[in-house]
Amino acid sequence: MSCQSARQIRSSVDVLGAALGEDIAPERHFFDGLIAPISGLAQLFEDGFPMFSREDIVEGPGHPTWQPYGIRFLHHFREEGSEADIDTHFAEDFSRFSHMREKFDKLSQRSRVVFVISNSQNNLDEVAADTGIDTLNFEKDELVRLQRAVDLWLGRGCEYLIVSHPERHGDTRLPELVILEADDSEWTGDKAQWRTLFDAYLAQKGPMPFSI
Template structure:
């Protein structure tokens, strides 16, 4: 979950669900701090495990949308290759079972819309990106979701910030 107001957007960048959760839980505090009412709003990276190296590569590639061939069943969760981005809450049937083939078109439509919405954020006066790589969360996800490791080297983050700045044609606030 991300949030937005008339002038400001606060956007989860999806290292885990934790950043989206913190935004959702802090709507009142964020509104008071920013001096404008912000409301919950969905964004592209909400609910995704997006390793920083994969996000950098995604932005370097111009932030394309995925193809059917790029979504593989796992391990653990449907995964967007070559970026290593995992879909925790998507490509699932009503019982919660991951089924990429059956759920592909619906998710392609959803994420195509969210991608366009993400790109339109550059029209906002202020966009704040939140990235929440807490060791406790990433260790749990590594074990629970069968991900070998989720590194978050700061040098990669600086590179990702530069790529976002290029995508935005304005400095990225992270």
């Protein structure tokens, strides 16, 4: 649900590879650069993960938004450093996301799938205010709903490593939830903490038990 997860996965490929005993090649996937409220993301998968149409992408609030799911595109439908122009960039980004949706679908064929879901980046409060999101705090029922929806859509059980900010976990208690210590980065996060949690997660003798 934020950019930090993808950033930290890519910067920790050596730790991931060492823990798994194989070379890891980072890939880009559909949700890497999107701000995706958990309830909207769950609804997307419950609806069968349809691709968006031009009519589904509205100008705001704050950034191009995929309705009815409330998924914000902070880095798309624009030239880098420029204001969003959905009509100009729609065909290009539709093609890009269509390809990544096909890649996402093929995750069902992998021997092991671990999703990393985080609301840990420090500037998310500013992003929420800028884009009209009520809250980006985690709630247990929404996280469980998302896990069920993704597993059902992929037709397989997956693992979910949930990473939260000290002030955004809502007292949620799940076996796969990790609460990071506060750091002073704008959005990238503390590389040392992430590398430690990846190493600890993959050092377990078996997958983390599904929360439900």
